[in-house]
Amino acid sequence: MDGQLFGEYLLRWLHFLFGFTWIGLLYYFNLVQIPSLKNISAEAKAEVFKEGGIARTALFYFRWAAIGTVLVGLALLAHKGMLVQALTLSGPTNIRGLGIGCWLGIIMMLNVWLIIWPKQQTVLGIVPATAEEKAAAGRTAMLASRTNFLLSIPMLFFMEAFSHGLN
């Protein structure tokens, strides 16, 4: 195996490791944690949100896996010489399709770092806030997370479809 191919496999493997961690936690938040929090007591909720609790630990891996996925994905595209064509949505259909997936992933990562994480800092009490501000931040964070859940569906389709037989 030559160095070029080894580099491609290594980057793809890292992209998958980061990506599964990110999207797996996104689905955990949207399918498990958010619906479950409605049905638990205030004391139990405080346990989930406390320092070292489930929510903070999950958010730590979630936000760093998001940025890792995007950076390694862009490096993989650059390594294969497809970065410009993918990001400008030009060239053959398979690269344009991959480009749509890339942009959806980039939007999702920015959503994590610019909306979800700042709002979660308010919800978790890392940033001082009143109860009303926490409730408002929690709703915004939930809707932003659901937007990422929505965007992940076409993102995963466009990331994989064209390298697995779709023309």
Next chain:
Amino acid sequence: MKNPLETPGATILLGLVLTAALYGALRLTAPATVPAETTAPGAESSADSSAGSADESAPAADEAATTDAVTGAVVEPATP
């Protein structure tokens, strides 16, 4: 009307619709392919002609002497 992002099920349905819409847009904006050359009946374009000669050369290639994959010996085609 309830915001579809309020429930995971509605979000998934919206995600499937968005996927179909984006895929449709991708197909609709695909670069146009060069249409096949149309020729009058009986006439043969150069492309058709070369394709025909390629097809015709295939049996000849099959009949040519080949090398046995195991022994490496040259195998002559059977003559009728």
